Amino acid sequence: MRLKRLIAGSILAGTLAGAALPALADELFVPLFSYRTGPYAGSGIPIANGMHDYLTMLNERDGGINGVKLRIEECETGYDTQKGVECYEQVKGAGALLINPYSTGITLQVIPKASVDKIPVLSMAYGLSAAAIGNTFPWVFNPPDTYWDGASAIITDIARREGGAENLKGKKIGYIFLDAGYGREAIPLLEQLSETMGFELLQYPVPGKEMQNQSSQWLNIRRDRPDYMVMWGWGAMNPTAVKEATKIRYPMDKFYGVWWSGGNDDAAAGGEDAKGFRTLNFHGVGSDYPVIADIKKYVVDAGKSQVDPAKFADNLYNRGVYNSMLIAEGIRKAQEIAGKPMITASDMRNGLENLDVSEARLKEIGMEGFALPMKLTCEDHSGHHKVYIVEWDGKDWQKSGDWFSPDVGTVKPLLQKAAEDYVASNSPWPERTEPCLNK
Amino acid sequence: MDLLYSVFIDPFVQMAEMPDFLLQVLWEGFVAGVLYALIALGFVLIYKASGVFNFAQGIMVVFAGLTLVGLHEKGVPAYLALVLTIGVMGLLALAVERFVMRPLVNQPDIILLMSTIGLTYFLVGFGEFVFGGEPKQMITQELGLPTGSSAFEIGDGGLLILQHIDIAAAVIALIMVGVLAVFFNKTRIGRALRAVADDHQAALSVGISLNQIWAIVWFAAGIVALTTGIMWGARSDVSFALEIIAFKALPVLILGGFTSIPGAIVGGLIIGVGEKLGEIYWGPLVGGGIESWLAYMIALIFLLFRPQGLFGERIIERV
Numbered sequence: 001m002r003l004k005r006l007i008a009g010s011i012l013a014g015t016l017a018g019a020a021l022p023a024l025a026d027e028l029f030v031p032l033f034s035y036r037t038g039p040y041a042g043s044g045i046p047i048a049n050g051m052h053d054y055l056t057m058l059n060e061r062d063g064g065i066n067g068v069k070l071r072i073e074e075c076e077t078g079y080d081t082q083k084g085v086e087c088y089e090q091v092k093g094a095g096a097l098l099i100n101p102y103s104t105g106i107t108l109q110v111i112p113k114a115s116v117d118k119i120p121v122l123s124m125a126y127g128l129s130a131a132a133i134g135n136t137f138p139w140v141f142n143p144p145d146t147y148w149d150g151a152s153a154i155i156t157d158i159a160r161r162e163g164g165a166e167n168l169k170g171k172k173i174g175y176i177f178l179d180a181g182y183g184r185e186a187i188p189l190l191e192q193l194s195e196t197m198g199f200e201l202l203q204y205p206v207p208g209k210e211m212q213n214q215s216s217q218w219l220n221i222r223r224d225r226p227d228y229m230v231m232w233g234w235g236a237m238n239p240t241a242v243k244e245a246t247k248i249r250y251p252m253d254k255f256y257g258v259w260w261s262g263g264n265d266d267a268a269a270g271g272e273d274a275k276g277f278r279t280l281n282f283h284g285v286g287s288d289y290p291v292i293a294d295i296k297k298y299v300v301d302a303g304k305s306q307v308d309p310a311k312f313a314d315n316l317y318n319r320g321v322y323n324s325m326l327i328a329e330g331i332r333k334a335q336e337i338a339g340k341p342m343i344t345a346s347d348m349r350n351g352l353e354n355l356d357v358s359e360a361r362l363k364e365i366g367m368e369g370f371a372l373p374m375k376l377t378c379e380d381h382s383g384h385h386k387v388y389i390v391e392w393d394g395k396d397w398q399k400s401g402d403w404f405s406p407d408v409g410t411v412k413p414l415l416q417k418a419a420e421d422y423v424a425s426n427s428p429w430p431e432r433t434e435p436c437l438n439k
Numbered sequence: 440m441d442l443l444y445s446v447f448i449d450p451f452v453q454m455a456e457m458p459d460f461l462l463q464v465l466w467e468g469f470v471a472g473v474l475y476a477l478i479a480l481g482f483v484l485i486y487k488a489s490g491v492f493n494f495a496q497g498i499m500v501v502f503a504g505l506t507l508v509g510l511h512e513k514g515v516p517a518y519l520a521l522v523l524t525i526g527v528m529g530l531l532a533l534a535v536e537r538f539v540m541r542p543l544v545n546q547p548d549i550i551l552l553m554s555t556i557g558l559t560y561f562l563v564g565f566g567e568f569v570f571g572g573e574p575k576q577m578i579t580q581e582l583g584l585p586t587g588s589s590a591f592e593i594g595d596g597g598l599l600i601l602q603h604i605d606i607a608a609a610v611i612a613l614i615m616v617g618v619l620a621v622f623f624n625k626t627r628i629g630r631a632l633r634a635v636a637d638d639h640q641a642a643l644s645v646g647i648s649l650n651q652i653w654a655i656v657w658f659a660a661g662i663v664a665l666t667t668g669i670m671w672g673a674r675s676d677v678s679f680a681l682e683i684i685a686f687k688a689l690p691v692l693i694l695g696g697f698t699s700i701p702g703a704i705v706g707g708l709i710i711g712v713g714e715k716l717g718e719i720y721w722g723p724l725v726g727g728g729i730e731s732w733l734a735y736m737i738a739l740i741f742l743l744f745r746p747q748g749l750f751g752e753r754i755i756e757r758v
Contacts, residue, residue, distance in 0.1 A: 037563075039680030041572030179728065207731050209683045212675040215467045216718040216730050223460055223719070236574060236680035243675060247588070247602060265574065269676055308573075 027071045028064070028343065030055060030327060031091040033084055033101050039211060040079035040235030043263055043316060047102065048074060049307040050320020051327075053299045054291070058328055060298040065331050066341045079235065081105040088113065097331065097348045098122050100323070104182035107131075107140075114139045115430060120349040122330070124323045125150070125259060125282065129185060130418035132382035134353065137419070138434045141352045143326060144282050144374050144385035145406060147258070148189040148415065151230070152407035153280055153387050154256045155193050158228050169198035174226030176217060176233070176241060179205035183232045186258070190230075192414060193407075202226055211237040218244040231257040239269030246273035252392075253278065259387075264314040267392040277392040278400065283322040283371050285390055285397045287313035290366030291321065315390070315397050322371060329357050329365075337437065353378055354438050372403060378436035384408045450720035459597025464719050465712060470605040472711020473612045474671055478688040479695065479703035480619070481663040486697045487636040488656040489540065490548055494555040497685025498562040499661060503528055504668025504677035505566055508575040517581035528661030536654040544649070563679065574678030577669060579604060584673065608670040615666060616704055619659070623700070628655060636698065690738035696748030705749060710734045 032051050035044035055072045064070050075087035084106030088099060092113075098120045101107045107127035114121045121140045123131070129146035131137040145153075158173070159165040175190055177183030183205070194201040202224050204217040214237075221229065229250065233241050238261045245255055253276035257266075262279035270277065287293070292313050299305045300312055307317065334343045334351025343351070355376045362368050374385050386403040423429040454461045478496065485493040493499075506527050510520035539554050579586055585603035593599050623629040634642040635652045643649060671681055687710075695706025714737075718730040741749065 035572075037567050037572045037679070039678060039683065042574040042676075042678055045571070045573050203727075205728050207728065209686075210731055212671070212678070212680050212684055213471070213687070215471060216715055216722075219460075219464055219467060219715070219719055220722075220727070222463070223457070236675065236678045239574065240675035247600070249600065265576075265676075269576065 026342075027069045028097055028331060029071045029073070029091075029095045030098070030331075031087070031094075031096045031100065032072060032074045033077050033087050033099070033103070033106065034074045035077050035079045035102070036074075037076060038078040038080070039208070042265055043235050043238070043260065044079060044102070046263065046307075046311060046314050046316035047320040047323070049305060049311075050317040050322075051100070051324045052320070053295050053305045053307065053317075054321045054324035055328065056304055057295045057298045060302065060304070061294060065328060066335050068335075068341045070331075077101075077103060077106060079103050079105075081109055085109050085113075092117050092119055095345075097343065097345055098327065098352070100124075100327065101127070104128075104185060105180060108181050111137065111140055112426065118349075119345045120352055122323075122326065122352065124326060126182065127185075128422075129189070130415050130422050132380060132384070132415050133419035134376075134378050134381040135432050136423060136429070137381065138353075138378075138432045139349060141376065141381045143355070143376055143381070143383045144372075145387060146382045146384070146411070146415065147185045147232075148411045149382070149384050149406035149408070150258045150280055150387070151186040151189045152193065152411050153404070154230050154258070155190075155197070156404065156407050157256070157278075157389060157401075159197075165197055171199045171228070172202060172224065172226040173199050174202045174204060174221055174224065174229045176204040176206060176214075176221070176229060176231050178211070178232060178234050178237050179207045182234060182260075186232055188418070189411065189414060193410065196410070206233070206237055206241075211235060212240050214240050214244050218248050218250075221245075221250065222248045227254065229255045231255070231261050233257065233261045233266075238263060238266035242267055242270040242274050242277060245277075246270045252276035256280075259319070262390060262397065263316045264311070264397070267397070268395075270392075272394040274392050275394045278389050279397075280387050281315070281390045281397075281399075282385065282387050283318055284367075284369060285315050285318065285399065289370045290368075291325075291370060292318070292366075294366060295321065318370075325357075325365065325367065325371070326352075326355070329361070330355055349434065350437060352376065353381070353436075377438055384411065445724055446721070453720060457597065459593035459599050462593060462599050464715050466599070466601065466605075468712035468715030469708065470602075470608060470711070471715065472708035473609050474667065474674075474707075475687050475691045475711055476704045476707025477612050477615070477663060477667040477670065478685050479691040479707055480616070480700065481660040481667070482688055482692055483695075483697060483700055483703045484619075484656050484660045484663065488632055488652055489551065489635075491551040491555060492697070493660065494552060495558040495562060496660065496664065496688070497682040498559045498566070499528075499531075499664035500668045500671070500685055501677065501679055501681045502531075502562050502566050502668075503661060503665035504577065504672045504681070505570040505575060507665065507669065508578055508672070508677055509570045511578050511581065512575070517578050517583075520578075521582065524665055525662065528665060529658050532654050532657035532661055535657050536650055540653050540657075541650055559682075563682070567679070572679065574676040574680075575672075576676050577672035579669075579673045582669065584669070604670070604673045608673075611666060611670065612704075615663065616700065619700055622659075628652075632656060687734065690734040692748070693735075693738035694741050694748055696750045699748065699750035702748055702750030710737060713737050 034048035055070050059069055077084040088110050100122050104126050107123040123142045125145050127142050129148040131140035131142050132146050190201050255277050257279035259280045267274050267277050330351040333354050334347040335341050337350050338347040357374050359373050374383050376383055386405050388403045389400045390397040391400040481496040507520055507524040584607050588600050588602045591599045631647045632652050691706040691710050695702025714730045714733045717733045722729045
């Protein structure tokens with residue numbers, strides 16, 4: 001009998017501990033899907049810390065946003081799509097303002113659900129590229145850039161170095177990617193560019209289970225001798241790839257990574273030999289910004305952060321900060337539009353769709369020089385903003401060159417087509433009924 | 440006709456045209472094979488002594504690697520950290536024997552297998568609780584292991600690149616196999632261990648302590664796990680993703696036999712070299728990515744002819 005009670009009690013306690021509690025009337029519930037455990041924790045931890053710390057700083061320094069405290073709650077997904085969907089189900093009925101999946105696989109799964117449940121999905125620079133088409137995906141946002149923007153930006157930079165796009169004809173560009181929804185997302189765009197520009201695209205998939213066992217892929221790369229390499233890696237795949245590249249003596253200045261391959265630990269695995277490795281970026285590196293100073297003062301020094309002090313303001317940490325800035329500015333805009341501080345998920349959608357972070361606003365929030373102004377519209381939920389390249393100097397990331405635009409002219413029509421294809425293959429896809437406030 | 444040429448002729452033409460690259464592929468396959476063999480050794484040791492497929496061997500690799508690097512990060516000198524890690528693996532072995540194995544004596548094999556799955560989850564959680572989930576860089580140089588590489592010119596402009604850490608891995612693996620072979624064949628404990636493997640009850644009847652043997656064998660598997668963690672960690676880093684790599688040892692075990700130490704080594708090398716040759720020369724025919732299943736195909740083909748594996752004990756059922 002006692003055993004039965006103990007089991008029943010444990011199950012009840014476990015259920016209560018696992019469930020997200022409903023938001024209180026005087027707080028805004030911001031769930032953060034994160035992964036501090038598992039094979040992808042190396043990338044997930046710094047981002048989770050950055051996201052959490054910025055929002056905590058707003059609570060500590062400003063008492064929240066417009067007088068309303070934020071309830072920040074992490075849901076551990078382990079970068080596992082099934083667990084991510086469970087997290088979604090947990091938070092959707094608890095007053096979540098938005099879903100922040102932090103995984104392309106999870107994003108792809110929750111896109112159809114969120115449209116029905118009326119919860120906005122913020123997939124910052126990841127997820128389904130076609131979701132940038134706001135009229136088809138009114139509940140999904142992927143600022144400041146889509147994966148297709150990223151892929152086109154890398155090809156743009158390669159073309160610049162080769163003296164023009166016409167000189168890419170006959171070149172070989174290798175694409176090594178995590179063989180999952182995330183890594184496969186950029187392939188259609190790269191194939192299109194390969195066809196129009198005349199370069200040969202060589203693909204090297206890395207199965208998730210073989211992330212730390214890439215010698216075959218890099219042997220193939222050594223044999224094929226691509227002129228440039230592009231990587232879409234995550235978690236343990238990144239440092240392994242950097243090490244393998246140095247092992248085969250691949251010229252690291254011709255090795256590009258998308259922004260998610262730009263963790264400090266990723267490049268540090270190759271140490272001095274990885275000098276020249278380049279990744280995309282869309283926010284500042286380092287700690288020399290007022291916003292980072294405030295996070296240090298109000299959160300890290302106050303013992304309210306989980307970040308390892310040695311890894312504070314690492315590149316991926318700053319990525320998390322940028323992500324939470326978008327959340328916070330979305331909330332502010334939503335409050336402004338709704339005319340009240342307490343907002344709903346539906347209001348939050350309006351806030352994100354009307355997001356307009358100007359230069360002046362960036363200065364106010366301590367992000368001058370950290371990020372470029374950005375703006376979303378009803379039609380464009382990404383913005384296709386400028387990016388820049390960071391280069392590994394053997395110890396840290398350094399800015400290399402100016403901000404530049406992705407190949408928007410190529411990307412936008414392809415996104416439109418991809419959105420139409422998505423609708424056709426997910427029929428009946430709901431027509432947009434949400435009013436547009438920024439026409 | 441084209442297909443026949445692509446399958447039976449072209450790969451060998453490629454090998455002949457680029458001998459340096461072929462040597463590189465064989466070397467990489469050999470190194471991968473050595474590492475697979477090391478993981479398989481851990482499985483074999485425990486299976487020999489208790490008939491248990493130790494599902495936790497992969498996480499033991501991660502746990503040992505994390506303990507070593509974690510201790511060093513706390514300021515413990517590298518060699519002392521190594522000694523302390525060996526001590527931790529010893530404590531783990533005692534704990535496993537006392538709290539997992541001993542209460543399950545005489546239970547069906549499936550129960551023992553389930554207990555190692557439970558142990559896996561415990562070690563994952565405990566490891567993350569103590570060391571955090573972030574990957575750590577192996578302290579290769581601090582341990583005096585070689586870094587860097589040597590390049591050898593082969594033929595006309597060809598290059599064979601050997602990583603020093605890979606050479607060290609091969610040497611250390613060979614030493615470890617030698618030590619284990621001597622331990623099993625020449626020492627009293629080793630002979631007792633073989634007796635337990637042959638028949639638990641007969642071993643007990645002649646006064647061999649089952650508990651002591653199990654603790655020793657789990658400790659030996661812990662040492663093998665530590666060696667694997669150091670070697671594989673030096674190739675990438677020490678992270679929880681390494682746990683999955685451990686299951687690369689499954690086809691090695693099928694091939695080499697669950698009870699044979701030489702089988703683990705030979706099986707590891709066949710799988711390591713076979714999957715690299717397959718992926719590089721035949722993989723492109725089907726779009727690549729065949730490495731992850733090719734090892735199982737090789738093992739399954741062997742199973743058809745030798746269900747007990749290359750070196751496994753012949754199964755004789757008397758009716």
